[in-house]
Amino acid sequence: MSRARRPWTFWALATLFAAYVAALYGPMLCIYVLSFQDVRGGLVFPMKGLSLHWFVDLFTQVRTGDVKGGFERSIVLAVVVTVLTVAGSLLAGLAFRRRFRGDGIVFYAMVGSLVAPGLVLGIGIGLLFQTLGLPAGWMTSALGAHLSWTLPFGVLVMFAVLSRFDRAWEEAARDLGATRWQTLWLVVVPILAPGLLAVALFGFTLSYDEFARSLQTSGPLNTLPLEIWSMTLNVTSPSLYALGTVTTLASFAIIAACLGVIAHIHQRRAAPRAA
Amino acid sequence: MNGLRAWVQVSPLALVLLLFFAAPIAVVVVASFLPGDGYGGMQAGFTLENYAAVLGNTLTLKLYASTLKFAVVTWALTLAIGFWVAYFLVFHVRSRLLAIGLFLVCTVPFWTSNIIRMISWIPLLGQNGLVNQALISVHAIEQPLGFLLFSDFAVIAAYVHQLTIFMIVPIFNAMSRIDRRTLEAGHDAGASRWDAMRLVVIPLSKNGIALGSIFVLAIVMGDFFVVKVMSGGGSASVVSALYEDIAVLQYPPAAASAVLLLLVVVALVTLIVRTVDVRQEIAR
Numbered sequence: 001m002s003r004a005r006r007p008w009t010f011w012a013l014a015t016l017f018a019a020y021v022a023a024l025y026g027p028m029l030c031i032y033v034l035s036f037q038d039v040r041g042g043l044v045f046p047m048k049g050l051s052l053h054w055f056v057d058l059f060t061q062v063r064t065g066d067v068k069g070g071f072e073r074s075i076v077l078a079v080v081v082t083v084l085t086v087a088g089s090l091l092a093g094l095a096f097r098r099r100f101r102g103d104g105i106v107f108y109a110m111v112g113s114l115v116a117p118g119l120v121l122g123i124g125i126g127l128l129f130q131t132l133g134l135p136a137g138w139m140t141s142a143l144g145a146h147l148s149w150t151l152p153f154g155v156l157v158m159f160a161v162l163s164r165f166d167r168a169w170e171e172a173a174r175d176l177g178a179t180r181w182q183t184l185w186l187v188v189v190p191i192l193a194p195g196l197l198a199v200a201l202f203g204f205t206l207s208y209d210e211f212a213r214s215l216q217t218s219g220p221l222n223t224l225p226l227e228i229w230s231m232t233l234n235v236t237s238p239s240l241y242a243l244g245t246v247t248t249l250a251s252f253a254i255i256a257a258c259l260g261v262i263a264h265i266h267q268r269r270a271a272p273r274a275a
Numbered sequence: 276m277n278g279l280r281a282w283v284q285v286s287p288l289a290l291v292l293l294l295f296f297a298a299p300i301a302v303v304v305v306a307s308f309l310p311g312d313g314y315g316g317m318q319a320g321f322t323l324e325n326y327a328a329v330l331g332n333t334l335t336l337k338l339y340a341s342t343l344k345f346a347v348v349t350w351a352l353t354l355a356i357g358f359w360v361a362y363f364l365v366f367h368v369r370s371r372l373l374a375i376g377l378f379l380v381c382t383v384p385f386w387t388s389n390i391i392r393m394i395s396w397i398p399l400l401g402q403n404g405l406v407n408q409a410l411i412s413v414h415a416i417e418q419p420l421g422f423l424l425f426s427d428f429a430v431i432a433a434y435v436h437q438l439t440i441f442m443i444v445p446i447f448n449a450m451s452r453i454d455r456r457t458l459e460a461g462h463d464a465g466a467s468r469w470d471a472m473r474l475v476v477i478p479l480s481k482n483g484i485a486l487g488s489i490f491v492l493a494i495v496m497g498d499f500f501v502v503k504v505m506s507g508g509g510s511a512s513v514v515s516a517l518y519e520d521i522a523v524l525q526y527p528p529a530a531a532s533a534v535l536l537l538l539v540v541v542a543l544v545t546l547i548v549r550t551v552d553v554r555q556e557i558a559r
Contacts, residue, residue, distance in 0.1 A: 006367075007468070013363035017377070020360055023436065024384055027395035030405070034398055044403045088287040095284035103281075106289055113296040115489060115544055117497025119514050120533040123521060124299025127306060127530075144295035151291050160448070205386040211500065216521070228390045232504060244391040251387040259379070 028248065035241035043236060054242040065227050065234075067243060073138055074224035075250075078208040080139075081146045085154045085203030086196055088147075090189075093158030097167075110152040118212030121148060126216040136219040145213040150206045154199045161195030194262045201258040205251060300537070307530035317527055325531035334516070335532075339539070342512040345427075345502070346495040349434040353491050354484065356435070357442025361483075362476070365450040378447060385440045393433050393504060400424040400432070425507025433505045434495060441494070442487035449483030450476065485551040489544055496540050 034041065038049030058067055096103065113121075125145050129136045136142075169191060173183040189196070211225040218226060224247065231240050282289075307325055309317040329335055360381065368374040384392060399405045400423040407419040422428050453476065461471045499515035513536050520529035 009468075010363075010367045013359055013367055016356070016359055017363050020356060020439070021380060024381070027399050027436070028384065028387075028392060030398045031391070031395045044398045044401050045405055045408065084287070088291065091284040091286075092288040095281040098281060100278045100281035100285075103285075106285055106292065109292040109296060110288070111544070112300075112541075113292055115493035115497075115540055116296065116300070117493075117514055117533075117536060117540070119497065119499060119518060120303065120537065121296065121299055123517075123526075123529065123533065124301075124303040125295055127526070128299050128302045131302060144291065147291045148295040151288055155288060201386065209386075209388045209390075211390060212497070225388060225390060228388065229500065232390065232394055240394060244388070244395065247391060248387050252383075255383060255386050 028244075031241040032245045032248070035238050035245045037238050041238045043238065043241075054238040055246070057237070058239045058242045058246070065230055066222065067224075067227055070222050070224040070227035071246075073221060074208050077138060077143060077146065077223060078204045080143060081150055081207035082200050082203040084147060085150045085207075086200050088151050089154030089158045089199050089203075090192070090196060092151075092155045093162050094188075096155070096159065097162060110155060113148050114152045114156075118149070118210075119215060121145065122213045122216035125213075129217075136217055138214075138218040138221055138223055141217040141219065142214050142223065145217040146207045146210055149210065149213055150203045153202055153206060157199050157202055158195070161192060161198070165192065194265050197258050197262050197265075201255065204254055208251070208254075303530045303533050303537075306526055307534045309527050309530075311525070311527045325527045326535075328528055329531045329535060335535075338511055338513045338516050341510060342496060342514075345430060345434065345512065346492050348431055349438060349495050350488060350491050352431070352435045353439045353442045354488065357439050357487060358446055358480075358484070360439070361443050361446040361450055361480075364447060365453075366476075378443075381443055382440060389437055390500065392437060393501060396429065396433060396436075396505070397424065400429055425505065425509060427506065427510055429505040429507075430502055430510060433501045434498075437501070438491045438494060441490040442484075445483035445486040446480055447483075449480045453479045482551045485547050489547050492543055492547075493540055496536065496543070 030045075034043070034045070034047065035054055036050055036052070037047055037054065038051035039053050040048040041054065042048065092106075096107075122145055125141050125148075126136055129141050134140070165188075169187055170183055173187040178186065209225055210223075211229060214223050214226055215229075222230070228240075228243060228247070231243060306317060308321050308323070310320045310322045310324065312318050364374045364378055368377065397404070401407070402419050402421070402424070404424065406423055407416075410416045411419065457475055457479075458471055461475055466474065497514055499512055499518050502510055502512040502515050503518075513532065517529050517532050517536070520526075520532070
């Protein structure tokens with residue numbers, strides 16, 4: 001494209017893009033702002049006062065449910081899901097670089113697992129545990145339910161990551177006498193690190209925010225999205241918005257950390273080696 | 276030997292898919308053929324009554340019509356917005372770094388809670404929300420508009436808000452791989468910008484569009500909480516009706532309805548996959 005004057009379509013599409021981003025962030029900003037009202041606060045503007053009242057309310061009131069417990073469980077579950085997703089996606093991604101007998105079945109099962117309605121899968125997992133006489137729990141059945149969504153998603157991301165991976169590095173390591181494990185740990189994993197972090201980011205946030213698949217599988221104790229769900233049905237105070245602000249801050253912290261580390265790795269690679 | 280190693284590597288994925296995808300679906304299929312005991316339990320046996328009840332009910336048709344309506348409208352809107360946003364980022368933003376930065380700006384909300392993003396429409400669209408306040412203050416309307424929240428409009432708005440990203444990402448990827456020289460060659464050969472769009476950009480983005488369409492359609496077809504919350508109970512979807520069945524422990528009819536839905540979704544996805552090679556698209 002030449003450096004000529006911008007065509008009219010540029011301005012039309014720039015306007016569309018700006019409108020899209022505004023619509024994407026605008027509503028969320030509204031509830032963050034409204035969560036900082038004082039005790040008189042309501043669900044809509046105008047803003048009434050300025051305080052942390054609803055944040056205190058969120059973590060101290062019984063009526064808002066077990067937010068603290070849900071928060072802790074969701075974090076622990078998301079960490080476990082992330083570790084398993086990264087490991088499973090890496091291995092499956094490596095396997096899928098070559099064709100093997102039955103690869104089509106695994107691939108289509110993966111697509112099926114991604115497009116199957118979450119609630120239906122959750123009901124199936126719940127019934128399966130019931131049939132086997134196992135109690136459903138957030139660390140057992142819900143863990144599996146989350147993996148059935150994050151793992152195929154992670155493998156898809158790995159496909160994209162591995163498409164840019166040059167096998168010559170791996171072969172060079174083998175030629176120099178590295179064992180398969182050494183090749184994996186000392187060559188493949190470090191080169192793929194930014195991509196693996198991206199998979200981790202997907203794994204963590206998809207699990208941390210997962211609702212439909214948790215509904216029938218988390219057993220007697222709720223994860224955070226289930227707490228939020230029951231709050232949307234019962235609570236009509238800015239506590240709801242305060243919860244939105246808290247969970248979004250947690251998400252943003254994770255996103256910023258992952259993107260920061262990825263950018264750092266890229267920067268170090270781009271920089272010329274000293275000495 | 277190679278095949279064996281591949282299977283060892285793929286085994287964690289295969290195990291999860293077997294235990295938490297294939298087995299649960301099989302259980303649902305089996306449950307759909309079991310007679311209920313009338314108290315929320317299931318009995319051993321075989322019956323087609325559950326299917327007869329689902330298929331013979333005029334409500335089923337209405338639910339599918341309503342769900343398909345939401346799916347098609349959402350698909351059209353997300354495709355229109357997603358395509359042009361991706362096109363803008365790839366072909367109009369001249370700095371590659373800026374394009375990636377703006378792309379990340381679009382993707383960040385995807386990593387936050389869907390439920391929170393949904394309820395964030397309340398202060399905007401409610402009876403006393405910002406939109407109504409603004410319209411009244413400029414005297415465009417006298418009374419607050421009632422259809423903004425807890426309506427089909429709100430449901431569509433929430434879907435588009437959440438799902439456009441599923442269109443942007445694959446279309447952005449597909450467009451990023453288009454060799455600029457093909458466009459220049461087209462230009463040199465006398466193609467107008469419209470010709471270039473029609474003959475080069477759209478055909479080469481086809482796979483990305485298909486992949487995005489699969490995600491958007493599958494998610495809308497399987498959704499129940501957006502419909503439940505944003506319609507204020509006024510509208511229903513196939514899965515929200517199923518959810519009500521489960522709440523009163525009507526497992527066998529719910530299972531039959533779930534199997535029917537799965538067949539519809541699979542048919543829809545197969546139809547889209549037929550038009551493009553999705554596997555080649557994501558593995559490339």
